[in-house]
Amino acid sequence: MIYFGIGSNLPSETFGTPLMNCRAAIKRLADAGLGASVQSPFYESAPVPISDQPWYVNCVIGLTETTLSPREALAVWLEVERGLGRVRTVPNAARIADIDLIGWHDWVIDEPP
Numbered sequence: 001m002i003y004f005g006i007g008s009n010l011p012s013e014t015f016g017t018p019l020m021n022c023r024a025a026i027k028r029l030a031d032a033g034l035g036a037s038v039q040s041p042f043y044e045s046a047p048v049p050i051s052d053q054p055w056y057v058n059c060v061i062g063l064t065e066t067t068l069s070p071r072e073a074l075a076v077w078l079e080v081e082r083g084l085g086r087v088r089t090v091p092n093a094a095r096i097a098d099i100d101l102i103g104w105h106d107w108v109i110d111e112p113p
Contacts, residue, residue, distance in 0.1 A: 001038075002066065003102035004029070004077065007058040009047065012085045012096045018057040021084055025097050026061060028080045033068050036061035053094045060102065070104050077101075 006025050008018035015024045019042060026036060040060040047053040068076065077099040084097035 001062045001064060002034075002073075002104050003060055003062045004034070005058060005060050005098075005100040005102050007056045007098040007100075008096055009054045009056040010094050010096045014085065018054070018096075021096055022057055022059060024084055025080055025099060026059075028083065029061070029077065029099070032076045032080065033066055034073060034076060035063060037064050038062040047092070047094070049092060051092070056098075070101075070107065073104075074101070 006022045008021035008025075010021075011017055012021050015021050022042065026039070030036065038061070042057055042059045044055045045058055046055055066073065081095075081097045081099055086095050086097045
């Protein structure tokens, strides 16, 4: 299985609430060949490290297969984040969209992208 964490803690002008941002991210990932075969429920969590930011809405999606390589998938999810309105400023900043690779089958990638 391939697992991605999806999160948002800021509303967007285009999609609305953080929950809607997460749903839009899942749809865009699917449209790009990273469609979920399983999905966790959505849940809320405090920002890490603890701060005065709004809490996150999160979920995990899993897919069994994709024709994309891990590097191609990285390019896709960075583009999905940008397309949803994520602007990278400082580490751990609040964000409209956050997509993290949790696991890619049993592979270990130990070099920077």
